[in-house]
Amino acid sequence: MHTVKAIYPGTFDPLTNGHLDLIARGAKIVDELVVAILRNSEKGTPLFTVPEREEMIREAIQGFDNVSVTTFNGLLVDFARQQGAKAVLRGIRAISDYEYEFQMAMMNRKLDPELETLFMMPAEKYTYVSSRLIKGVFRLGGDVTALVPPLVVERLKAKTVTPNNE
Ligand code: PNS
Numbered sequence: 828m829h830t831v832k833a834i835y836p837g838t839f840d841p842l843t844n845g846h847l848d849l850i851a852r853g854a855k856i857v858d859e860l861v862v863a864i865l866r867n868s869e870k871g872t873p874l875f876t877v878p879e880r881e882e883m884i885r886e887a888i889q890g891f892d893n894v895s896v897t898t899f900n901g902l903l904v905d906f907a908r909q910q911g912a913k914a915v916l917r918g919i920r921a922i923s924d925y926e927y928e929f930q931m932a933m934m935n936r937k938l939d940p941e942l943e944t945l946f947m948m949p950a951e952k953y954t955y956v957s958s959r960l961i962k963g964v965f966r967l968g969g970d971v972t973a974l975v976p977p978l979v980v981e982r983l984k985a986k987t988v989t990p991n992n993e
Pocket residue numbers: 836837838839865870901902903904930931932934935
């Protein structure tokens with residue numbers, strides 16, 4: 828049987844409803860989707876640890892029987908090969924995402940010509956949502972409940988009351 832396994836890689840600091848929307852769309856068109864959190868991110872200090880991010884994603888994907896979550900280090904193409912995945916799923920919200928995504932997709936193609944990148948667009952209502960904006964808005968007291976899963980809201984609240992987090 829011809830089955831397609833795809834990796835949905837990212838930082839997920841934290842998971843947003845935009846990510847979740849993309850997971851739902853991806854899960855409909857591939858047989859198996861693996862959400863993969865990059866452990867050695869160069870994005871600076873994350874708000875959530877990798878195990879915290881993994882736990883939030885695990886809870887959020889409970890309703891999908893073909894989606895799992897794991898972490899990876901190093902090159903995405905190497906991880907995809909190890910996993911036997913034929914494709915990488917990425918979301919594009921706006922034209923501004925395109926340049927970065929195009930470069931990554933082409934670099935990954937150069938590194939492994941067999942691995943395809945699938946781009947999908949999240950629902951319009953999430954096109955402006957990013958983990959970075961969620962953290963910024965929440966820190967300043969803004970309401971993000973419609974934009975992230977309930978557990979993420981809880982965890983964001985818990986972070987702000989824990990000393991030494993800023
Ligand atoms: O959520 P992000 O930060 O946009 O995800 C970026 C990610 C994790 C997909 C990307 O940084 C990545 O794949 N890193 C792994 C290292 C790698 O393979 N680099 C070469 C690809 S350009």
